[in-house]
Amino acid sequence: MKRLAILGCWNPYHALDFVKELRSLPGVELSAVWDDDPIRGESFCAQHGIAFEADLDRLLANDMLDGVIICASVNKSAPLAGTAAAAGKPVFCDHLLSASLHAAVEASERIEASGILFGMDLPLTYWPVNLAANEAVQSGRLGPLTALRIRNAHDGAIGGLPAALPDADYGVGADLGAHGLYLMTWLMGTRAASVYATHGRYSGSPFPDNAAYVFEFANGAVAVLESSWAARRSPFSIEVYGTKGAYLGRGATGKHHRLLLASDAIVQCHTDEPWEPAIPAAARESNLSLWLKKLAGEALDKPLAGLAEGLELALQLEAIRLSAASGRKVYLDELDGAG
Structure with missing residues (x-):
């Protein structure tokens, strides 16, 4: 049995999608949900019958926790991914690691150093x-x-x-x-x-x-x-x-x-x-299902989206932000490696 936690319910639609999918999959238990807004987190958990954990450090220190799904706001997903990875917890991230290239690179370095399994949802x-x-x-x-x-x-x-x-x-x-x-x-x-x-x-x-x-x-x-x-x-x-x-x-x-x-x-x-x-x-089978299979040691017949996809998306969004702010065309290779 793999015990997982969801970090963040800022986007209640995506968080509920993850809850429903986890409940449909065998050999998986949703142990808790954490959110940086306790009122929002407690409300979400009460509505869907899940335990709320207010202390992130305590949650990540739990040896019984096998991994986390991050469904936090745009600016908080990357730091949470890095923190969870540093605690040795495998990470599955909602469709966006970060809209900031710098934050994405910083998180990716912590994830790579930890050696944990990282997956991205590209639904x-x-x-x-x-x-x-x-x-x-x-x-x-x-x-x-x-x-x-x-x-x-x-x-x-x-x-x-x-x-x-x-x-x-x-x-x-x-x-x-x-x-x-x-x-x-x-x-x-x-x-x-x-x-x-x-x-x-x-x-x-x-x-x-x-x-x-x-x-x-x-x-x-x-x-x-x-x-x-x-x-x-x-x-x-x-x-x-x-x-x-x-x-x-x-x-x-x-x-x-x-x-x-x-x-x-x-x-x-x-x-x-x-x-x-x-x-x-x-x-087709979701990336969450593929990540869970790989977490259980199963071989996959298709690649799992991970850090490369998360970094590329952050690069694109960084270029978009600069273009919209400046009113000019932005070349992506100018930004690559500048995170």
Whole structure:
């Protein structure tokens, strides 16, 4: 039996997703939840029948604890990951290690020095609509890629997100926008050369709630990533274009939810010869499940996302922040190694 704790319930939706998944998996016990806001943590735990632990040091010193899942705010995930690693606890991190390259590098050094198992959650890579997009790319039927567009949006800033979420320093770009970033890297298969970023504040929040990023690659390909907390009934959409064809996928309805079934999405593929990618019936195994298997000593048949993905995402967000603040194009290689 693997005993785990969740560090942070700042994003109650993601934290509850982890709770539900842990409860569905065999050989796993959720021992406790810690949060830096005791009122928030106690409320979350009371609502979902979990023990709350207010003392982080005591929790991490518990020899019966086999690992932690970090679901903290943007600025606190990396320090928590480093602290947990220094205590010898394996770490699984929500989709963002940090939006600060310096903080991500600092945490990665502590994680590497500890030798613990580290995993990252990149949940949109499990979705059938995106797995089918990857199959279309890998098949070669689209030809060399020339463009990618991803839109991920909901009405949180105008329709009732918890107050703490819109006040994240990096706004929607470190929330919905981060999913587009790792999808871009996964599908394009290489790092972008530069980015031009623009941030809007439609709802009046001091932090961005409407964003668009234009990435350019060394070969001239481009990727346009859109994210918003100010859009009602905006289906997730992904478009991949190449010299030989195009892949188009989107949510079947305007409801913002995880597209975990093939029936949740509408897919089209336009190639010289009629062809449709084999869209899986359901989402593939999650990275949390893979991390737990590796934690138990099992061999994996697919790689587990880890520090490389966390650092790349932090680099992209650092470049985005600098571009939006300066109004200029930022080259990613200028920042690499400067954390």
